[in-house]
Amino acid sequence: xxxxxxxxxxxxxxxxxxIFTKPTTTPPPLDxxxxxxxxxxxxxxxxxxxxxxxxxLMLKALCMRLAHLGLSVYCVxxxxxxxxxxxxxLIASAGPGGFSTVDAICKVAxxxxxxxxxxxxxxxxGSSVEYATVVAHVPAQTMADDHQVGHVDESRPLLPMGxxxxxVLFVLFEMVVFKLADILGQTPEAVxxxxxxxE
Amino acid sequence: xxxxxxxxxxxxxxxxxxIFTKPTTTPPPLDxxxxxxxxxxxxxxxxxxxxxxxxxLMLKALCMRLAHLGLSVYCVxxxxxxxxxxxxxLIASAGPGGFSTVDAICKVAxxxxxxxxxxxxxxxxGSSVEYATVVAHVPAQTMADDHQVGHVDESRPLLPMGxxxxxVLFVLFEMVVFKLADILGQTPEAVxxxxxxxE
Amino acid sequence: xxxxxxxxxxxxxxxxxxIFTKPTTTPPPLDxxxxxxxxxxxxxxxxxxxxxxxxxLMLKALCMRLAHLGLSVYCVxxxxxxxxxxxxxLIASAGPGGFSTVDAICKVAxxxxxxxxxxxxxxxxGSSVEYATVVAHVPAQTMADDHQVGHVDESRPLLPMGxxxxxVLFVLFEMVVFKLADILGQTPEAVxxxxxxxE
Amino acid sequence: xxxxxxxxxxxxxxxxxxIFTKPTTTPPPLDxxxxxxxxxxxxxxxxxxxxxxxxxLMLKALCMRLAHLGLSVYCVxxxxxxxxxxxxxLIASAGPGGFSTVDAICKVAxxxxxxxxxxxxxxxxGSSVEYATVVAHVPAQTMADDHQVGHVDESRPLLPMGxxxxxVLFVLFEMVVFKLADILGQTPEAVxxxxxxxE
Numbered sequence: 001x002x003x004x005x006x007x008x009x010x011x012x013x014x015x016x017x018x019i020f021t022k023p024t025t026t027p028p029p030l031d032x033x034x035x036x037x038x039x040x041x042x043x044x045x046x047x048x049x050x051x052x053x054x055x056x057l058m059l060k061a062l063c064m065r066l067a068h069l070g071l072s073v074y075c076v077x078x079x080x081x082x083x084x085x086x087x088x089x090l091i092a093s094a095g096p097g098g099f100s101t102v103d104a105i106c107k108v109a110x111x112x113x114x115x116x117x118x119x120x121x122x123x124x125x126g127s128s129v130e131y132a133t134v135v136a137h138v139p140a141q142t143m144a145d146d147h148q149v150g151h152v153d154e155s156r157p158l159l160p161m162g163x164x165x166x167x168v169l170f171v172l173f174e175m176v177v178f179k180l181a182d183i184l185g186q187t188p189e190a191v192x193x194x195x196x197x198x199e
Numbered sequence: 200x201x202x203x204x205x206x207x208x209x210x211x212x213x214x215x216x217x218i219f220t221k222p223t224t225t226p227p228p229l230d231x232x233x234x235x236x237x238x239x240x241x242x243x244x245x246x247x248x249x250x251x252x253x254x255x256l257m258l259k260a261l262c263m264r265l266a267h268l269g270l271s272v273y274c275v276x277x278x279x280x281x282x283x284x285x286x287x288x289l290i291a292s293a294g295p296g297g298f299s300t301v302d303a304i305c306k307v308a309x310x311x312x313x314x315x316x317x318x319x320x321x322x323x324x325g326s327s328v329e330y331a332t333v334v335a336h337v338p339a340q341t342m343a344d345d346h347q348v349g350h351v352d353e354s355r356p357l358l359p360m361g362x363x364x365x366x367v368l369f370v371l372f373e374m375v376v377f378k379l380a381d382i383l384g385q386t387p388e389a390v391x392x393x394x395x396x397x398e
Numbered sequence: 399x400x401x402x403x404x405x406x407x408x409x410x411x412x413x414x415x416x417i418f419t420k421p422t423t424t425p426p427p428l429d430x431x432x433x434x435x436x437x438x439x440x441x442x443x444x445x446x447x448x449x450x451x452x453x454x455l456m457l458k459a460l461c462m463r464l465a466h467l468g469l470s471v472y473c474v475x476x477x478x479x480x481x482x483x484x485x486x487x488l489i490a491s492a493g494p495g496g497f498s499t500v501d502a503i504c505k506v507a508x509x510x511x512x513x514x515x516x517x518x519x520x521x522x523x524g525s526s527v528e529y530a531t532v533v534a535h536v537p538a539q540t541m542a543d544d545h546q547v548g549h550v551d552e553s554r555p556l557l558p559m560g561x562x563x564x565x566v567l568f569v570l571f572e573m574v575v576f577k578l579a580d581i582l583g584q585t586p587e588a589v590x591x592x593x594x595x596x597e
Numbered sequence: 598x599x600x601x602x603x604x605x606x607x608x609x610x611x612x613x614x615x616i617f618t619k620p621t622t623t624p625p626p627l628d629x630x631x632x633x634x635x636x637x638x639x640x641x642x643x644x645x646x647x648x649x650x651x652x653x654l655m656l657k658a659l660c661m662r663l664a665h666l667g668l669s670v671y672c673v674x675x676x677x678x679x680x681x682x683x684x685x686x687l688i689a690s691a692g693p694g695g696f697s698t699v700d701a702i703c704k705v706a707x708x709x710x711x712x713x714x715x716x717x718x719x720x721x722x723g724s725s726v727e728y729a730t731v732v733a734h735v736p737a738q739t740m741a742d743d744h745q746v747g748h749v750d751e752s753r754p755l756l757p758m759g760x761x762x763x764x765v766l767f768v769l770f771e772m773v774v775f776k777l778a779d780i781l782g783q784t785p786e787a788v789x790x791x792x793x794x795x796e
Contacts, residue, residue, distance in 0.1 A: 303697035
């Protein structure tokens with residue numbers, strides 16, 4: 001192997017970190033997420049997360065940490081998820097701009113008076129944007145533009161399809177959790193105590 | 200088709216209903232479930248459910264209805280599931296007597312002081328029984344004894360493997376929910392209002 | 399308790415069995431499901447299932463048994479689910495006639511050339527019906543008409559919301575599996591050998 | 598905000614990348630994963646993944662990409678997951694060394710003759726290690742040692758509990774997928790064509 005483990009890892013991590021230096025057409029996703037989550041929490045509202053595929057997994061990872069912070073948070077499609085209403089927040093993701101079920105869930109949330117925060121790399125053209133109250137632009141490659149890249153340089157990209165966007169979500173959500181822990185006054189011990197033992 | 204839709208359905212439903220006339224080596228599962236859930240609720244404890252395969256699906260169906268009743272209930276392995284502790288109740292199922300992860304989850308729950316109610320068709324020999332505080336005998340065929348039956352009468356059983364046990368769980372849990380709604384004073388309207396709109 | 403375990407169970411089972419005697423506005427769901435699944439299988443097509451809430455759990459229970467029969471079957475939203483195409487079959491359910499994500503998934507399936515078999519209690523008015531190739535009428539109470547019933551007789555129904563429909567799906571799918579095992583020439587031993595040991 | 602979005606992201610990405618420079622007590626996880634997966638594939642074996650909590654999410658993200666590569670891969674607890682056997686590979690993770698259900702699943706896999714590759718940060722002391730055929734040391738902080746760190750410098754760590762380990766898994770799995778695509782001769786187009794449209 002010409003390429004070592006470390007240099008590949010560094011390249012991937014740099015690709016992810018670089019996204020955070022790119023201009024966004026909306027206020028920074030970190031600020032939008034922290035503001036909306038802390039506002040919802042202050043108003044005793046509930047937080048819901050929804051995404052599909054690997055984006056959905058990253059939102060579930062966020063959901064677990066928000067539960068660790070003591071927030072009322074739910075994954076859409078869990079058995080215990082309540083109805084969404086006016087004081088609630090839906091955090092959804094549609095990297096390439098839209099997915100049929102993301103559109104559907106966002107539409108239901110908005111029509112029931114909830115605030116819909118949509119993460120997307122396509123803030124102008126995406127179909128899900130139509131149902132968002134707040135759009136958070138994550139300027140990373142997704143399946144909407146990975147094809148082009150592949151054709152331009154004729155080589156296999158290190159991060160295929162939506163992987164860069166998904167990696168950025170992972171890092172972004174860690175930042176969100178760090179900021180929120182501070183705002184909510186949650187000590188590491190309190191957070192840890194909410195981690196399940198049933199695993 | 201010699202056999203009509205209706206006669207097959209009637210046979211299946213009769214097979215399920217008949218299980219409820221069979222003697223059990225423990226108090227009736229309906230009474231045990233209703234008592235433990237209402238006691239846990241009265242003590243502000245939390246309820247957790249766990250099962251594998253199709254048994255797990257039936258427990259998830261119960262979990263949703265318990266959430267509709269306003270109880271603090273969680274499916275093991277959901278992102279928002281908290282740690283289990285002394286005032287809490289785990290409802291688990293191991294039709295054939297034991298599954299490695301049911302044993303594992305029951306053991307963790309018990310060692311953390313929770314009450315473990317185990318549903319099983321094998322209350323004497325099952326490996327999960329060892330970790331149960333309360334055993335509820337559901338005297339239906341499961342994968343532990345479906346093989347024998349097949350060999351005896353040489354014909355394909357209408358309900359294969361654990362299907363009879365699973366159908367019995369479905370009906371049993373409906374009965375549990377009906378009784379609990381009454382005990383908890385939950386009107387149909389209140390229950391319905393907790394049904395999610397995000398679907 | 400005035401009402402014994404057995405009489406409640408019998409009532410529930412009778413309510414379920416009775417649905418199979420009711421007239422349907424479409425060919426019987428059992429015939430439609432068996433025909434479409436066996437045709438898809440014969441053409442080397444893939445089968446996908448999708449439903450929400452407890453209906454979704456019943457479809458997952460069916461999915462497991464179809465996998466046990468050796469069919470190429472997938473639950474929508476699993477990590478390993480492939481794209482749907484022209485020779486494939488989507489089995490979806492919308493008891494009350496429509497759910498936003500059921501509409502969305504059916505629409506995608508149909509626009510990609512797949513056959514969409516929709517189970518519903520509202521074959522005339524449901525929003526999901528629009529995206530179905532084949533509609534299978536399951537004439538059971540769902541959340542679309544449970545409210546009325548409650549108001550008429552002023553008492554709590556034994557099976558609330560969509561429970562009757564869900565119980566009917568459970569029994570219907572057992573019948574489907576029984577018929578298919580015969581058509582596909584699958585012995586109980588072959589079926590059982592496909593049951594996972596990782597649980 | 599004293600700390601900008603970019604500097605936080607850079608710190609997190611650097612923390613992740615740095616783990617790949619650390620010495621491991623086993624051969625590098627990248628090599629072990631690529632070797633075992635490609636060997637299993639060459640022998641027409643099946644690949645299974647299992648993990649809990651957020652580690653489990655990262656394994657599911659890997660599972661989706663392995664499916665995109667055309668491999669026979671399954672998430673433990675999916676409805677369509679077959680039994681594991683002698684030519685098969687289980688990839689499991691137990692960052693802090695052991696979880697009760699990871700131990701349970703690894704034990705079943707090993708006793709059925711499958712090869713068990715365990716990812717862990719505690720290759721010496723972990724309970725799951727006992728059931729592993731191959732241990733891959735991922736030298737990142739997990740919940741097994743995050744507590745100590747907190748006490749040493751009295752400040753909130755940027756990545757709490759197992760977040761560093763989970764971020765490392767995300768990056769590691771991207772590297773695995775990149776290497777495998779090359780070894781398996783899978784073009785970006787072929788990989789992309791296996792991405793589901795049902796979302």
